[in-house]
Amino acid sequence: MLKLYHHPFSPESRFVRLALGEYGTPFETQTEYPWARRHDFLMMNPAGTLPVLKENDGPAVCGATVIMEYLDETRGYAIPNNRLLPDHPEARAETRRLVSWFLQKFLSEVIGYIVQERIYKQEMPDSQGGGQPDSSILRVARANMLNHMRYIGYLAATRKWLAGDRLTFADLAAASLLSCADYLGEVPWSEDENVKSWYARMKSRPSFRPILTDKMLGMPAAKTYADLDF
Amino acid sequence: MLKLYHHPFSPESRFVRLALGEYGTPFETQTEYPWARRHDFLMMNPAGTLPVLKENDGPAVCGATVIMEYLDETRGYAIPNNRLLPDHPEARAETRRLVSWFLQKFLSEVIGYIVQERIYKQEMPDSQGGGQPDSSILRVARANMLNHMRYIGYLAATRKWLAGDRLTFADLAAASLLSCADYLGEVPWSEDENVKSWYARMKSRPSFRPILTDKMLGMPAAKTYADLDF
Numbered sequence: 001m002l003k004l005y006h007h008p009f010s011p012e013s014r015f016v017r018l019a020l021g022e023y024g025t026p027f028e029t030q031t032e033y034p035w036a037r038r039h040d041f042l043m044m045n046p047a048g049t050l051p052v053l054k055e056n057d058g059p060a061v062c063g064a065t066v067i068m069e070y071l072d073e074t075r076g077y078a079i080p081n082n083r084l085l086p087d088h089p090e091a092r093a094e095t096r097r098l099v100s101w102f103l104q105k106f107l108s109e110v111i112g113y114i115v116q117e118r119i120y121k122q123e124m125p126d127s128q129g130g131g132q133p134d135s136s137i138l139r140v141a142r143a144n145m146l147n148h149m150r151y152i153g154y155l156a157a158t159r160k161w162l163a164g165d166r167l168t169f170a171d172l173a174a175a176s177l178l179s180c181a182d183y184l185g186e187v188p189w190s191e192d193e194n195v196k197s198w199y200a201r202m203k204s205r206p207s208f209r210p211i212l213t214d215k216m217l218g219m220p221a222a223k224t225y226a227d228l229d230f
Numbered sequence: 231m232l233k234l235y236h237h238p239f240s241p242e243s244r245f246v247r248l249a250l251g252e253y254g255t256p257f258e259t260q261t262e263y264p265w266a267r268r269h270d271f272l273m274m275n276p277a278g279t280l281p282v283l284k285e286n287d288g289p290a291v292c293g294a295t296v297i298m299e300y301l302d303e304t305r306g307y308a309i310p311n312n313r314l315l316p317d318h319p320e321a322r323a324e325t326r327r328l329v330s331w332f333l334q335k336f337l338s339e340v341i342g343y344i345v346q347e348r349i350y351k352q353e354m355p356d357s358q359g360g361g362q363p364d365s366s367i368l369r370v371a372r373a374n375m376l377n378h379m380r381y382i383g384y385l386a387a388t389r390k391w392l393a394g395d396r397l398t399f400a401d402l403a404a405a406s407l408l409s410c411a412d413y414l415g416e417v418p419w420s421e422d423e424n425v426k427s428w429y430a431r432m433k434s435r436p437s438f439r440p441i442l443t444d445k446m447l448g449m450p451a452a453k454t455y456a457d458l459d460f
Contacts, residue, residue, distance in 0.1 A: 096296040099265040
């Protein structure tokens, strides 16, 4: 059995949940609060970051892209029609480039700020950095969001899926990040029709369902978060 | 033919040069100054980051870990005795975890600051952020260096190579980062005998030679930079 240490609103954790959903692989979850720096969790992943995947008594597989490669190697080969990495090394490189783009650049310039300020800081004790969102940080994130929407829109307009003709990890990465912001009503869908219609396709996939039922205490989802017709 | 767009003191570029050296793959290089945001370079890699690898007329392969996977897929399979990723998915996950640790955490907490302040800022025009190193930033980097030395020392003390019994990409990642700091005399070798003896083994590999001849105008290498006996 697989066990995923995650946080419901950690974008990188959602990425792994989507991938496991696409593969149809059952898994358990345990919610982890990285800011608590729990001793046993740090023993598994000294970086103290999410997500971490454990398979039975195997070693911890740490970090979203490391888990992505692990899942492709241990699950992807077995389901060629549903594989989330293309076959050709050049196409694989393009998929991985976009996964890095989303999980590093889009995360650090936009979504990381939004999740930190509007979700994590609400859950953290004051002593660990909790408190009110910093509106100047959110302003930067919202401005950067527009550039990233344009880039996703460009990809969605020129390709069937973000990395090419087939659904790949790149789509899961972009959708997992957007979904966290969407819960908070922070995605300006009207900015780009191509992003919206691509995301509507993502949202209607069965792998997305568990994510659409995620809830945060005291912070209800934006009205259209779970609507397939938003 | 492979062509690598790099900067001689970009740690992630050195990582790729070491990997190509280990594979014995010939390649051309072109020095790129990411802060110049050259138009044709941004067309290859919209993220504007180094390194970028081009194979003949193929698409650009962007980013150190994406290039690592590409090289393993296109070169590594062919040389099983010299492969830089282990065979077993769990061992591969451990190698990738450490590569991420070094290329993300060690880079962002230590080496990135040192290279930015002491190398890039000396080469940048003032209008693009050049100037004197910020000593408060360097102080933070040097303090963080000690924790990272301890972690590398722990790995070197308990394993033959950093990720296990064989040389892997993890060793190349750690060594490429340390080599940039070492050029500037910024590695406290006396802190950990295990790190030092592991690095001495790395430094004596033929793949390391080109890196030991790198020079920066107006900033000679620290006295022991190219010494195998340091």
